[in-house]
Amino acid sequence: MTIDLRSDTVTKPTQAMLDAMMQAQVGDDVFREDDTVNRLETRIAEMFGKENALFFPSGTMANQTAIKLHTQPGEQVICDKYAHIYNYESGGASFNSGVSCRLIDGDRGMFNAKQVLHAINPNDYYYSRTSLVAIENTTNKGGGACWDFNEILEIRKVCNANKLGFHLDGARLWHALVAKSETTRQYGEVFDTISICLSKGLGCPVGSVLVGDSKIMQDAIRIRKLFGGNMRQAGYLAAAGLYALDNHIDRLSDDHKKAKDIGATLSGLSMVKTVEPVETNIVIFEMNDDINTVAFIEKLYQNDIKIISMGGGKLRIVTHLDYTNDMHKFVLQQLKKLNITNS
Structure with missing residues (x-):
């Protein structure tokens, strides 16, 4: 999945x-x-x-x-x-x-x-x-x-x-x-x-x-x-x-909460340089200069998680209707486990 x-x-x-x-x-x-x-x-x-x-x-x-x-x-x-x-x-x-x-x-x-x-x-x-x-x-x-x-x-x-x-x-x-x-x-x-x-x-x-x-x-x-x-x-x-x-309007608050959880988790990772303030369902963040963002995205993909690059070193995660509570737990766990080496 x-x-x-x-x-x-x-x-x-x-x-x-x-x-x-x-x-x-x-x-x-x-x-x-x-x-x-x-x-x-x-x-x-x-x-x-x-x-x-x-x-x-x-x-x-x-x-x-x-x-x-x-x-x-x-x-x-x-x-x-x-x-x-x-x-x-x-x-x-x-x-x-x-x-x-x-x-x-x-x-x-x-x-x-x-x-x-x-x-x-x-x-x-x-x-x-x-x-x-x-x-x-x-x-x-x-x-x-x-x-x-x-x-x-x-x-x-x-x-x-x-x-x-x-x-x-x-x-x-x-x-x-x-x-x-x-x-x-x-x-x-x-x-x-x-x-x-x-x-x-x-x-x-x-x-x-x-x-x-x-x-x-x-x-x-x-x-x-x-x-x-x-x-x-x-x-x-x-x-x-x-x-x-x-x-489907009132439930958007669930997407916002999940996005804030992801933002908080990313902020706690040593490999992450900055995380933009999270207000709604979009999380934009940057990795440290010594981290290969392509490798980071690929590592997530190997764990069945897709995110996107926005260019300029910025990465984006967007929560949505099909992103379940079980998926959310898995994503938070995988983010905490990641260990990308320099390249």
Whole structure:
């Protein structure tokens, strides 16, 4: 039995989720006739207090659609240097929307309103026009860190004063909501658009949803089509999302606890240099300079444990729905037993 801790996207649907999927009432979503997709979109829009929601096959496509809705070619998006839209979406911001990214050197993927203000370009014609601020919550490369909501409110004020759009890449927003006892309505009131992932943390096989008010979302379905994202009987996938919303959110606190256990264990190993603070389900750590990280990963793999390198000497462990209590005990034991020699 392999214990896969590379990401929370490696989970497989539970039997109960599969049952819900097989019972879905479906239709042709291109004609907007899939009842289950429509129910999922309506439900998530209502959760965030937004007028519209649209189901997407991936979070990347939802984010890329949001960028295109907010910008015109030649404009600029402000985001953190660790942002998913900059690092992990294949240069889509420039390719799909013709925009550049103004990178902020934040703290674990997060920045403050003052930094946003300083990053806005002057109005002179020879500057790229700043049109959008995008943040990510929780931050992936920041180790699952959660934003301070008060800082988000301050950034909103800057956006209002400078007529900028405000987008949230909420790939793991569910984790932040559980960790900080916040609500979907809070976020819906602040952001113009929010992408919500159903396959990270919630255990769905596929799917993200983009929410926003009717004016900003009026071309979303056209852009989804342009990106090749229209689906037909997508209700089987949407049914997984509906099931997850009912059954898989509260349990995220279990993933957070396991991640904190792993972080504490790693902190006690002499071969580990640093462990980022663990708030949710992601653990990012670095080995000592004299430790071969490739050998460390291989040693874990030999013991049926998979983790991932993030580059720059950083390693990542992500807890999730399929990571059981017995697996957790085994992983903690193996971490304590490891003895990697210099190479």
